[in-house]
Every structure is written in C-alpha cells, then in structure tokens.
Amino acid sequence: MTARYCSLARAPEPAFPAGLAAERLGALMSGRRMWVNGTVLHYCFFDGDGDASVIAVPGSGATRRVSWVGAEDQRDVVRDCFREWADLGIGVTFAEVADRSEAELRIGFQQGDGSWSAVGRDALLAGRGERTMNFGWDLTAPGERTVALHEIGHALGMQHEHQSPFAGIHWDDEAVYADLAGPPNHWSRERTWFNVLRKLDADEVNGSVWDPQSVMQYPFTAGLILEPEQFRGGVHPPGTLSPLDKEFGLRWYPPAGAPRLPVLVPFRSVALSLGPGEQADFTVEPRETREHTFGTFGESDSVVVVFEERDGEPRFLAGQDDGGTPRNATVGARLVKGRRYFVRVRLYSGWGSGETAVMCW
Structure with a gap:
C-alpha cells in the first residue's frame, strides 16, 4: 500500500542576478x-x-x-x-x-x-x-x-x-x-x-x-x-x-560555544574571518535608547539578524539578507538602554579580495 506523503507547495524562487560566479x-x-x-x-x-x-x-x-x-x-x-x-x-x-x-x-x-x-x-x-x-x-x-x-x-x-x-x-x-x-x-x-x-x-x-x-x-x-x-x-x-x-x-547548527560572546561596540568595526556557511555572534548592550544600524562591509554575501533578549531567550527583532546583490546588509532597529541584544552574521561566501567586517552605529 502506498504511504501518505509530505506535499510541499511551490515557494517563490530567489531572483539572483545573472552572471554570478x-x-x-x-x-x-x-x-x-x-x-x-x-x-x-x-x-x-x-x-x-x-x-x-x-x-x-x-x-x-x-x-x-x-x-x-x-x-x-x-x-x-x-x-x-x-x-x-x-x-x-x-x-x-x-x-x-x-x-x-x-x-x-x-x-x-x-x-x-x-x-x-x-x-x-x-x-x-x-x-x-x-x-x-x-x-x-x-x-x-x-x-x-x-x-x-x-x-x-x-x-x-x-x-x-x-x-x-x-x-x-x-x-x-x-x-x-x-x-x-x-x-x-x-x-x-x-x-x-x-x-x-x-x-x-x-x-x-x-x-x-x-x-x-x-x-x-x-x-x-x-x-x-x-x-x-x-x-x-x-x-x-x-x-x-x-x-x-x-x-x-x-x-x-553546531552546539553553542562559550556563553560569553564578544561585544559589538558602536562605531568600531570588527573583521570577519569566516568561511562559507560560518557565523559570527556578538552581544550589544546599548548605552542609550535610540535607533541603531548594523551593517556588513566588504565583497561578501551574508545574512545579518538582530535579536532582543526577552525572558532569557533571543527574540527576532530585525534582519536582512544581501545574498546575490552588490550591496551589503544593513539593518535598523531601536535598541533600549538596559536590555541586551544579539547580532548574528552568517556568511554565504566572500567573493572579493578584501576582508569583510561588521559594525554598528
């Protein structure tokens, strides 16, 4: 007897630019x-x-x-x-x-x-x-x-x-x-x-x-x-x-490493020495309540996601995927003084000669 099967529906395919390596x-x-x-x-x-x-x-x-x-x-x-x-x-x-x-x-x-x-x-x-x-x-x-x-x-x-x-x-x-x-x-x-x-x-x-x-x-x-x-x-x-x-x-999704993550300090870029599929994680503890912007730099494809810690766990706040585009990911979010946030950057690929980096401002 034939089994019942999972039936996926078509999802929108990404429109990557022509000519990508x-x-x-x-x-x-x-x-x-x-x-x-x-x-x-x-x-x-x-x-x-x-x-x-x-x-x-x-x-x-x-x-x-x-x-x-x-x-x-x-x-x-x-x-x-x-x-x-x-x-x-x-x-x-x-x-x-x-x-x-x-x-x-x-x-x-x-x-x-x-x-x-x-x-x-x-x-x-x-x-x-x-x-x-x-x-x-x-x-x-x-x-x-x-x-x-x-x-x-x-x-x-x-x-x-x-x-x-x-x-x-x-x-x-x-x-x-x-x-x-x-x-x-x-x-x-x-x-x-x-x-x-x-x-x-x-x-x-x-x-x-x-x-x-x-x-x-x-x-x-x-x-x-x-x-x-x-x-x-x-x-x-x-x-x-x-x-x-x-x-x-x-x-x-490798197991979480050391609980203490590096701190991403405003206006100070951090170089990302990542291979394809690798990820860098940071904490942000804002000194004032205001709009913050997080961005990557360099010739790379990546996804950047900002989480807010609520009830002891990260909750999605904002994110952007720059994969296949000539621009870098830039994410804006309002951060509140006294709360803790996490920024996670996963690299798809680095396709240029320079280093990639992440910064908040």
Whole structure:
C-alpha cells in the first residue's frame, strides 16, 4: 500500500542576478533557507474557532469551514518530535508559545490538506494568520510519528532526500504518476513531479551522498524505481533520524560555544574571518535608547539578524539578507538602554579580495 506523503507547495524562487560566479551562486543556494545558528524557533498551534480554511463542497456550489485545530494527543506527538531534534544538541532550539505573533512556525491540523511545511526561512514569508506547517492525518497511528520528524526537518531547512541528484534514481515515471494519483494521496501530475520526480540542485540538498535511511526519504513500494537495481523492490527508511540527518543538523547548527560572546561596540568595526556557511555572534548592550544600524562591509554575501533578549531567550527583532546583490546588509532597529541584544552574521561566501567586517552605529 502506498504511504501518505509530505506535499510541499511551490515557494517563490530567489531572483539572483545573472552572471554570478558558480561558487558564489552555489553558496547562496546552499544556505539561503537556513536559520542563523543560535535562533530560538518559536512554534504555536492554532486553537481558535476562526482558525480554519473555507473550502468548496464538490457539486453543491456551497462552502464549508475545515478547522486547523488539532487534538492534544496530536500536539503531543509534534512536541515530542521537536524535543527529539533539540536533544541532538543542535544550536537551534524550539519553544512553544501561545501568541501566534511571537511564532516563526505556526502549526495546523487540517484534515485532508496533506502534511507539509515551509522549508527553513521560507516560513517568514507567511502571514501571521497563516500556517507554516500542517498535519493532515492522525499522527498517533502506527508509523505516522515520522511525519512530524520529517516536517520539522523541512522547518530546519532540509529537502526531500529522494530528490537529491546524488541518488542516481531512474524512475518509472508513468508508474509513479499512476501510483500517486490513487489513494491515499490523489496527487496531480504536477504535484508528483514537484515532490518526487524533480531533481534538486546539487547545492541545495542535505548532503553530498544519498541517504536512503533519512527521515526526509519517502518510502516507496516495488515497481517505481528502475535503478539502482537494489531498490527495484522499494525503499523502506526506518522513519527515524538517521546518522546523516543528525550530521546535517549539527553541521548547520553546531552546539553553542562559550556563553560569553564578544561585544559589538558602536562605531568600531570588527573583521570577519569566516568561511562559507560560518557565523559570527556578538552581544550589544546599548548605552542609550535610540535607533541603531548594523551593517556588513566588504565583497561578501551574508545574512545579518538582530535579536532582543526577552525572558532569557533571543527574540527576532530585525534582519536582512544581501545574498546575490552588490550591496551589503544593513539593518535598523531601536535598541533600549538596559536590555541586551544579539547580532548574528552568517556568511554565504566572500567573493572579493578584501576582508569583510561588521559594525554598528
């Protein structure tokens, strides 16, 4: 029997300028959806009467509301899977909040809408009243807990493993289309192509080898894969975090180091000796309440994010991504005397001969 599959929707593709060097473009593709390390990802569950989709009733011309609210046992599965990812010791942590305006990840349980998630920072493109993740069937059923692990993997920036160009999969395309057109998925050819048959760019996949044991790998029945020969009988991942899944999380989000971060002092630039994908972290303790500006300098592509410490954890305040542009990231934020702030700079690539730097003023 065919499994129920995660169904990602198309997200806007970045419009990088033509003529970027291959190395620079590859670095941008690799890191553009990843959070800066040290981020606390706040998640909430929709729980109000108005949290619903309005859908058409086939053949009647009428509409009905389908709730996004999930039962407590469904929420507990998701909470447990957040804990499992966090227990790896990755540098991104998770916190449940009740106020959706405080949440980067907003989770619904609309039955019949499939299971899906925004990939990484694409979640920031959704409006405050919109879902960034949905679970469309019972997560407490045998074998379905893996769906929550899988969607959280997407929220961390991971892609579907079977779409990796390193997999070398030769599909029986028409068999795949026919299989997913039937129950329980009922997918169109476009949705099947986008989530299964489409090959991802080598720079945006989870690793340089295919991991058929990954939690991001769909299970497939026999008769869909022609090559490699050993998978003609299907692919059957265990539904748990594989060693390479864990390696991915720890590579992109290494555990936090020493608690004392260097202080970014106004009007004093700090050189950034970073390689592609590396990050620099600073604290700012303003001496006066006023508008501050944070900026990078040099020929580089980077993302700069400012957090305010509230209740002992960093809350997103402002950020900018200058990837693929000729300008540098510049972020403005009002800082309040007596509070503490964090500035995190993640480098995609340095493409010039000079040093890069960060400064606030």
